[in-house]
Amino acid sequence: MGRTLMASLWLQAFKRAERAVGDPLERLAQSPAAIEAMIRTAALRRDVELRAERVLRFYLHLFNMPALTDVRRLSQQVAHLERRVREISREADTPPPGDGLHRETRRRDRSA
Amino acid sequence: VIGPLELGGRAGDVVANVAARARNGVDYVRGADICDLCSTPLDDVWTSGKVRLRRVRNDNVTVKKPLLIVHSLISKPYIFDLLPGNSVLEWLRDHGHDAYLLDWGDTDETDVANDLATYVDDYLRPAVGAVRKVSGASEVALLGYCFGGVLALYALATDDRLPVRDVALVATPVDFQAIPALCRATVRSGLETGHMTDTTGNIPADVFRWAFRVLRPTNDLAAFATLLDRLHDREYVRNHHALNRWTDDQIPFPGALAREMLPVARENALLAGVGQVSGRPVNFEAVKGRVLAFMAMRDHLVPHPSAKAIIRLLPSADVETVEIDSGHVALFIGGRAKTETLPALHEWLTGDGKQAREEKRDGRATAPHP
Numbered sequence: 001m002g003r004t005l006m007a008s009l010w011l012q013a014f015k016r017a018e019r020a021v022g023d024p025l026e027r028l029a030q031s032p033a034a035i036e037a038m039i040r041t042a043a044l045r046r047d048v049e050l051r052a053e054r055v056l057r058f059y060l061h062l063f064n065m066p067a068l069t070d071v072r073r074l075s076q077q078v079a080h081l082e083r084r085v086r087e088i089s090r091e092a093d094t095p096p097p098g099d100g101l102h103r104e105t106r107r108r109d110r111s112a
Numbered sequence: 113v114i115g116p117l118e119l120g121g122r123a124g125d126v127v128a129n130v131a132a133r134a135r136n137g138v139d140y141v142r143g144a145d146i147c148d149l150c151s152t153p154l155d156d157v158w159t160s161g162k163v164r165l166r167r168v169r170n171d172n173v174t175v176k177k178p179l180l181i182v183h184s185l186i187s188k189p190y191i192f193d194l195l196p197g198n199s200v201l202e203w204l205r206d207h208g209h210d211a212y213l214l215d216w217g218d219t220d221e222t223d224v225a226n227d228l229a230t231y232v233d234d235y236l237r238p239a240v241g242a243v244r245k246v247s248g249a250s251e252v253a254l255l256g257y258c259f260g261g262v263l264a265l266y267a268l269a270t271d272d273r274l275p276v277r278d279v280a281l282v283a284t285p286v287d288f289q290a291i292p293a294l295c296r297a298t299v300r301s302g303l304e305t306g307h308m309t310d311t312t313g314n315i316p317a318d319v320f321r322w323a324f325r326v327l328r329p330t331n332d333l334a335a336f337a338t339l340l341d342r343l344h345d346r347e348y349v350r351n352h353h354a355l356n357r358w359t360d361d362q363i364p365f366p367g368a369l370a371r372e373m374l375p376v377a378r379e380n381a382l383l384a385g386v387g388q389v390s391g392r393p394v395n396f397e398a399v400k401g402r403v404l405a406f407m408a409m410r411d412h413l414v415p416h417p418s419a420k421a422i423i424r425l426l427p428s429a430d431v432e433t434v435e436i437d438s439g440h441v442a443l444f445i446g447g448r449a450k451t452e453t454l455p456a457l458h459e460w461l462t463g464d465g466k467q468a469r470e471e472k473r474d475g476r477a478t479a480p481h482p
Binding site: 008010011014015018021022025026029030032034035036038039042043046049050053069072075076078079080082083086087090 | 300309311331341
């Protein structure tokens with residue numbers, strides 16, 4: 001009993017302190033300046049990744065080796081084909097309306 | 113005055129407590145076999161690519177209408193089957209439901225072109241058809257969790273022949289302007305999908321993990337302190353471990369869908385009733401039937417006003433709201449789920465306790481729609 005009470009007391013004190021620190025931190029994290037900084041950081045990270053990948057691809061291609069982006073492009077092409085097959089087979093099935101399988105033909109190009 | 117017997121008893125308690133804490137602490141750090149994730153037996157009844165429709169094995173179905181659970185796209189669906197005794201699927205099975213789970217699979221580079229039409233028309237609507245076929249029921253009830261609820265709403269608003277009249281929404285964002293961080297990022301700071309995507313073209317899972325942590329920077333610390341306090345409680349440790357594992361186990365978000373949804377968030381187009389799926393315009397005013405919306409009062413991801421806007425979005429539907437004093441995930445996990453969320457869902461689906469709910473609803477002055 002005594003131990004439980006002690007434990008609860010320390011936890012309550014801890015949580016009060018956590019809120020005292022956490023509330024202003026949350027406000028700060030959601031401030032326009034912080035959000036702006038996070039977006040810039042994310043964009044910078046993406047930029048660095050793209051550049052690194054481009055350099056790596058260049059050297060791999062120099063030795064006639066496939067890069068990850070080549071494999072990725074192939075996978076995406078296969079996925080695109082699968083999607084087209086799904087669409088065509090569903091259009092061919094033409095189930096009766098209202099059974100949850102009915103769909104309209106999608107006219108736009110959705111290539112990967 | 114403490115007698116020698118009582119003193120011995122207390123000493124024994126302390127030793128047992130310390131031993132339990134040590135054992136649980138070591139197991140937690142090792143992470144070995146401390147939790148038995150996804151233990152409810154499921155059968156795959158329909159697949160399309162990596163998307164699987166999974167039926168909860170149940171020999172004792174007493175609720176006529178099947179329930180299809182539509183999960184969000186940024187996390188894995190085992191949150192619905194976290195642990196024995198703390199599982200939505202297990203609870204639904206034990207209460208006689210014929211439950212189905214739509215598992216989107218792990219998003220990767222092959223899903224980069226998946227857009228709203230893919231998820232609504234290629235997966236969700238056929239899954240509804242498959243549930244009908246497998247169950248033999250004429251109608252299906254939907255349960256959309258978080259973004260899964262948004263997908264369910266788009267499916268309903270673009271197909272008035274979809275055989276769905278009952279939709280339960282759990283922490284589903286409707287008013288994007290009521291999510292302060294998202295609103296600031298999209299409207300004021302000009303957040304674009306290109307800022308977040310990785311070299312595959314998808315938004316990587318760590319962007320979400322990072323964003324959630326930034327929204328509540330001290331949350332992990334507070335959770336860890338509670339864990340330390342309750343380290344002697346094996347059940348609590350198991351639940352904490354399982355939930356932690358799930359929150360760290362997010363999946364990438366498809367790039368094309370993000371490019372489609374970011375303007376929706378920026379212009380608050382869902383609440384405005386503007387949009388289309390495969391060229392079919394949305395018509396939320398035409399959505400009839402019953403909607404039960406669960407919302408958490410302490411939800412920092414989908415704040416309560418954002419979810420509550422469902423009442424304004426669906427003027428022709430019979431919308432009921434259930435407000436629960438919890439956070440985003442606790443709506444469907446832990447004690448509150450078993451005592452509040454799931455019983456309310458069960459009563460709503462079966463029609464039990466309707467009068468009590470109506471009285472409660474009137475008392476809360478939640479606007480019912482004819």
